[in-house]
Amino acid sequence: MGKENERLEQLLREGLDRVSDLGDEQPPDLGNLQMLVATVQAEQRQRLRADLLKFWGVAAVLLTALLFGFMRSPTAFLFFQGAAGLLSLVGVGLWYASRKQVTE
Amino acid sequence: MTSTDHAALIAKAQGGDSVALARLLQIHYLPVKKYLVTVTFDRSLAEDLTQETMIRAIQRLRQFGGRSQFSTWLIAIATNLYMDWLRKQKRERRLTEDAIQSRLLEPAEAGPEGEVRDLLERLHELPREVALPLVLKHYYGYTYEEIAEWMAIPVGTVKSRIFNGIRALRTAKGGDHGQGE
Numbered sequence: 001m002g003k004e005n006e007r008l009e010q011l012l013r014e015g016l017d018r019v020s021d022l023g024d025e026q027p028p029d030l031g032n033l034q035m036l037v038a039t040v041q042a043e044q045r046q047r048l049r050a051d052l053l054k055f056w057g058v059a060a061v062l063l064t065a066l067l068f069g070f071m072r073s074p075t076a077f078l079f080f081q082g083a084a085g086l087l088s089l090v091g092v093g094l095w096y097a098s099r100k101q102v103t104e
Numbered sequence: 105m106t107s108t109d110h111a112a113l114i115a116k117a118q119g120g121d122s123v124a125l126a127r128l129l130q131i132h133y134l135p136v137k138k139y140l141v142t143v144t145f146d147r148s149l150a151e152d153l154t155q156e157t158m159i160r161a162i163q164r165l166r167q168f169g170g171r172s173q174f175s176t177w178l179i180a181i182a183t184n185l186y187m188d189w190l191r192k193q194k195r196e197r198r199l200t201e202d203a204i205q206s207r208l209l210e211p212a213e214a215g216p217e218g219e220v221r222d223l224l225e226r227l228h229e230l231p232r233e234v235a236l237p238l239v240l241k242h243y244y245g246y247t248y249e250e251i252a253e254w255m256a257i258p259v260g261t262v263k264s265r266i267f268n269g270i271r272a273l274r275t276a277k278g279g280d281h282g283q284g285e
Contacts, residue, residue, distance in 0.1 A: 008223070008274060009242050015224040016243050019145065020138040027133035033126035033158075040162040041122070 114174055118165055125165065128174070129158050136178050142243060143186060143236050145228055153189065157182045179244070183236070183254040190232055226273050237262050238269040 070077040110131075116124035136157055140150035160181050168177050227235055237255065240246045241262075248266075252259040 004274065005270070008270065011220050011223045012227070012239075012242055012273075015220040015227070016142045016239065018220070019224065020142045022134060022138060022141070025134065025137075027130045030123075030126050030130055033129050033133075034122055036158065037122045037125050037129070037162055040159050044163055 110174070111170075114168070114170070118168070125162065129161065132175060132178050133158065135175060136182055139179055139244070140182055140186065143183075143232075143239050149189070153182060153185050156185050160185065176246075176250070179246075180250075180254045183240070186236070187255055223273060230269055230272060234265045234269040234272075237265050238273075241266050242270075 066077075069080075113124050113128050117128050133154065137150055137154040140153050140157075141147055144150050144153070157178060161178060164181075168174065172180075227238075230238070233255075237251045240251045240254075241248070248259050248262050252262045255262065
């Protein structure tokens, strides 16, 4: 069995050596690869900038909405803030209880 | 190039030297392509995936922590990309099985004869998810754990796929022997 496996591995190695023989193929030249590096890094920087802008945009809208709500009606604002806090606590409690039931 | 020079090149590349990074990619370009040809049996797909691997390496270079060799890190990226490609093919079913087969490199094209050719044909016929870990383990010598991580499957599944792959190859080889004798 061991010898048979060794023989199989040897044949596999021999065959794949030939399949993957790239002949005298050369890798891309350094200039092309430098261009690729520059392009990919520029795209990455652009994406990062766009993501940051989106993040700041959403944050600004949310803060404006909250500030506007607080200025218009502080009582209602505080009531909704409190209710949201309580609801999230209840949600976490329910999730924890259901997890406990599953593991028991 | 010595391993110290190579480590220095990686450090330079990670420090933002784009020439060092380009040189690093150039050194590893053909070994990655060679690896992809052995697992895909498709030179044009291997070329596409090699370029994708290089792009991914540029994007994630800072994540390379030096825990493994740089070549192993690139093989992991290439394997991930190939797995994504396989999943995409399955999901979209854009190409029929016949169309996929027609793009694959016929083992006969590479020129091996006799036993080797039979074995390659059998390997070629194996599902790609089975052939991939088999080649990674028995041709490249990676560990079950590394293969499992790259393919995002449990170690046990890697072992069983390799076992089944070897059994399929051996059965075919034994059958051929039987006919020949």
